Amino acid sequence: MKVIHPIIADRVSEYVKGILVIENYQNKKPFMLPLFANGTPTLVFQTAKGQIKNQSNHLTLFGQTVLPDQLFINGEFTLIAYFLTPHSLLSLFGTQANELTDNPIDLNLLSKNSVLQEQLLNAKTINKKLPLLDDYIIGLIRKMNMDINRIKYATEIISQNQSGNVLAQVQKELYITERSFQRLFEKNVGISPNLFRRINQFNKAFQQLNSRQFQNLSDIAFDNGYSDQSHYIKAFKEFTSITPTVYLSMSNF
Numbered sequence: 001m002k003v004i005h006p007i008i009a010d011r012v013s014e015y016v017k018g019i020l021v022i023e024n025y026q027n028k029k030p031f032m033l034p035l036f037a038n039g040t041p042t043l044v045f046q047t048a049k050g051q052i053k054n055q056s057n058h059l060t061l062f063g064q065t066v067l068p069d070q071l072f073i074n075g076e077f078t079l080i081a082y083f084l085t086p087h088s089l090l091s092l093f094g095t096q097a098n099e100l101t102d103n104p105i106d107l108n109l110l111s112k113n114s115v116l117q118e119q120l121l122n123a124k125t126i127n128k129k130l131p132l133l134d135d136y137i138i139g140l141i142r143k144m145n146m147d148i149n150r151i152k153y154a155t156e157i158i159s160q161n162q163s164g165n166v167l168a169q170v171q172k173e174l175y176i177t178e179r180s181f182q183r184l185f186e187k188n189v190g191i192s193p194n195l196f197r198r199i200n201q202f203n204k205a206f207q208q209l210n211s212r213q214f215q216n217l218s219d220i221a222f223d224n225g226y227s228d229q230s231h232y233i234k235a236f237k238e239f240t241s242i243t244p245t246v247y248l249s250m251s252n253f
Helices: 088-093 107-111 115-122 126-140 146-160 166-174 178-188 193-211 217-223 229-240 244-249
Strands: 002-004 016-024 031-035 042-052 055-062 069-073 077-084
Touching: 016 126, 042 115, 042 126, 055 107, 055 115, 077 088, 077 126, 088 126, 088 178, 107 115, 115 126, 146 166, 146 178, 146 193, 166 178, 166 193, 178 193, 193 217, 193 229, 193 244, 217 229, 217 244, 229 244
Parallel strands: none
Antiparallel strands: 002 016, 016 077, 031 069, 042 055, 042 069, 042 077
């Protein structure tokens, strides 16, 4: 299995935070990709149909993933995942973000346009597939409005600072009420501001865990703003259904 992280093209960098490519041409048994909360909606394409929540398709649009889930793929495949900016579902796809929270959808059902899927299936190499996805995103970009500017600013600040007081700080800077702040996030991001903050806090800690840059779990807890190790483990179980120790022991993760 080959895993790469292609460089994001400048023309889509406003809406794409990262790209993941997995190529598996020796798949003798069903491949399982764990899906954990990371604060970003995601556009996923597989050359072999993937199965999730009783769906089976090539192109899937994920909103916010809060509850842990799994994507299964049978046979040889190439998978491409475009991790989108948190506010992109409404501005790109015209879909209120909370409708897709923990509710991935076949992109063809949303756009009623199978051209992209056929183009991707017919393209022979990754270098030919990525520009097709970039072109698709460029074609979706709508004129920015005040809501998008505000939610873009809010998500960027919270992604950089997951402390508990950051929400009040951002709300004050945007000159909006707490209820308006909640509605802004539910409409554009799909979850509450505080849940978005906690997912980003978990994800930063998750990256540190994966990099093995720690001596014990309490180091990760304190580095990422958790009050102690037990609170970190509780948050980890909330978003993955397993403990950090169990996660580290699973060789295929």
